[in-house]
Amino acid sequence: MAERAIALDVMGGDGPPQVRLQGAVDAVADFGLPVLLVGPIRRVRRELGRFRQIPSDLDLVDAADVVDMHDPPLAVLRGKRNSSLSVCADLVRRGAASAMVTAGNTGAAWVAAKSSLGMIDGVDRPALAAILPKRDGHTLVLDVGANVEVKPHQLVQFAVMGSFYASAVLGVDNPRVGLMSVGEEESKGGPRVRQQYQVLKNAGINFVGNVEGRDVFLGEVDVVVCDGFTGNVVLKVAEGLGEMVVGMLKEEARQSPLYGAGLVLAKGAFRNVKRKVDYSEHGGAPLLGVNGACLIGHGRSSAKAIRNAIRFADSYASSGVIRQIGDKILEVLAVRGEPQQV
Numbered sequence: 001m002a003e004r005a006i007a008l009d010v011m012g013g014d015g016p017p018q019v020r021l022q023g024a025v026d027a028v029a030d031f032g033l034p035v036l037l038v039g040p041i042r043r044v045r046r047e048l049g050r051f052r053q054i055p056s057d058l059d060l061v062d063a064a065d066v067v068d069m070h071d072p073p074l075a076v077l078r079g080k081r082n083s084s085l086s087v088c089a090d091l092v093r094r095g096a097a098s099a100m101v102t103a104g105n106t107g108a109a110w111v112a113a114k115s116s117l118g119m120i121d122g123v124d125r126p127a128l129a130a131i132l133p134k135r136d137g138h139t140l141v142l143d144v145g146a147n148v149e150v151k152p153h154q155l156v157q158f159a160v161m162g163s164f165y166a167s168a169v170l171g172v173d174n175p176r177v178g179l180m181s182v183g184e185e186e187s188k189g190g191p192r193v194r195q196q197y198q199v200l201k202n203a204g205i206n207f208v209g210n211v212e213g214r215d216v217f218l219g220e221v222d223v224v225v226c227d228g229f230t231g232n233v234v235l236k237v238a239e240g241l242g243e244m245v246v247g248m249l250k251e252e253a254r255q256s257p258l259y260g261a262g263l264v265l266a267k268g269a270f271r272n273v274k275r276k277v278d279y280s281e282h283g284g285a286p287l288l289g290v291n292g293a294c295l296i297g298h299g300r301s302s303a304k305a306i307r308n309a310i311r312f313a314d315s316y317a318s319s320g321v322i323r324q325i326g327d328k329i330l331e332v333l334a335v336r337g338e339p340q341q342v
Contacts, residue, residue, distance in 0.1 A: 004318070005059070006310045007088040007097035010039035010047075011066045012104020014299040017047050020103065023306025028055040031311050036097055038063050038084045063087040069299055073107030077115060085109055089116035092292040099293035099313035101284060103301040109294065110146055110287065117292035120322060122329035125150070126289035127158045128228070128296065129165060130235045131282045133242075134217045140166045140175075141216060141224045144231035144285060152192075152199040155179070155225050160328050161288040162223040163205050168321040169286075169312070172222045178211030180226035180234075200225070204332055283309025286316055288325070293317035 008024050010017050017039065024035040034057035037044050041062035048054055065080035076086045088100040089112045102109050106128070114126060129142035142162050143150065150158070159177045166175040179200055181193050193210075200207045211221050216234060226234075283305045284297035293316045295309050 004314060005034040005036050005097045006313050006317075007036045007038055007061070007091040007100040008306070008310065009084045009088050009100070009102035009104050009109075010037050010044050011063075011084045012102040012109075012299075013297075013301055014069065014103075015301075017044065018050065019301070019303050020306050021047055021051070022303035023301075024058060024310065025051060025055060026303060026307040027310035028057045030307065031314070033057070033310055033314050034059070035310060036061050036091060038087050038091070040064055040066070040084075061087060061091065067105050067108045069105050071105060071108060073105070073111045076108045076112040083108075083112070085112040086116065089113050089292070089294070092294070093117050098317035099295065101295045101297065101306070101309045101313050103284070103297035103299055103306065103309075106145060106296055109296050113287055113290045113292065113294045117290045117294070120289055120291050120326045120329065122326065122332075123157050123161070123289040125154055125157070126287050127161060128231075128285045129162055129288050130231070130285045131170070132216055132235070132238050134219075137172070137222075138170060139216050139219075139222060139224055140170065141226070141231050141234055142288065143226065143228040144235045145228045146287070147228040149229070150227045152196040155196050156199055156203045156332060157289065157329060158225045159200055159203060159205055159207070159223065160332060161325050162225060164321050164324045164328065165286060165288060165316070166222050168319040168324065169315050174206050175222035176206050176208045176220065177223040177225065178208050178215060178219070178221040180224055180230055181210040181212065184210050184212065204328075280305035281308060283307070283312055286312075291322065293322070 010020050027033050036059050038061045041060050044060055063084040065083040067075050067080050067083045067085050076083050085108055091097040092100050093116045125147050127143040128146040129140050130144040131138050132141055140162050142158050163175045163177055166172040179197055211219055215221050216224055280302050284295035287294040293313055295313045297305055297309050
C-alpha cells in the first residue's frame, strides 16, 4: 500500500458500514487515493462482497472492537483497546497511513488520536475545526465541540492552528482571525473574553479583533476562534438553517406551479447555493493540534461526505501544516517568554 493511504474507520457512524465503504470506493475511483478499511475483517469483507467491483487500492486491516456513539470516550483506552478508532490512529502513528478518517464517536476519536499520535509541541488541547460557508468563500470556526471551556493561551493555539490550516489547505492568503464575542468593540464581552482579546492581539497573527455570529457568514474574517460550546452552537445552527432553507424552497415549488417554474429556471443557481451549505462537500472537521492528520465527520455522513473527507484528509496530511503549526506555536511562546509545553 502506498504511503498516501488513508485509514478509514469503517465502523464509525450512525448508518451501516456500506455507506462508508461506498465513500471509500468512490474516493479510490475519483481521486486515486488508496484507502485502508479498518474494522472487524470478516464483517468488512462480507460487506465488500455486495459491490460489483472492488478497487485494487483498498486494503483491509482487522480491528475486533467497535466503539459506538454511546460509549464513553475513554472506552478506546479501557474496554475496547483494539477498536477501529484505535487501530486507525495507530496506523497513522506508525506511518502505515498518512491520515485517519472517522464518522464515529467524536470524544473517543479525540482520545484515540491524542493518546496514540501525541500533541504538537506547544499545543495542550486539540481543537475541532469546521468549514462554514460565507458569501465569498468559507470561514473556519474552531473549536466546535472538543473543548467546552478554554483559556486565553489555548485560544492563541487555536488561532495559530486555524490560520495555518486555512492558508495551507483552504488556500486563503494571510487569513484574518477573529474572536467570537457579543460585539466588535474591544471592550465587549465578559472578563474572560476581554482577556482573550488582549492575548490574541499580541499573538503575532493577523488578528482583526472581535467578531459577532453574523460575521461567520457575512464578515471579512477567515478564521473564528471560540470555546467549543459556542462553536458547536454556531455549527448546528448553520447546518439546521441550511437544511431548512433548502427544504422550504422545495416545499414552495411543490405547492405553486409558478414558483416551481421559477426554481427550474434558477436550478443552476440553487444547486450552487446548496453545494455551499452542504457539509458533505468537505466531509469532516480536522482535529487540529494532534501530531497527525485526523478528520472527524458527522455520524450521519453520506458516502459523498466520506469520499470528500478522504480527499481533505489527504490534502491536510500532505500540506506540511502540522510542522508549520509547531514552528509558529514555539515562536509565539518564545516571544511571550513561556515554556514550550503550555
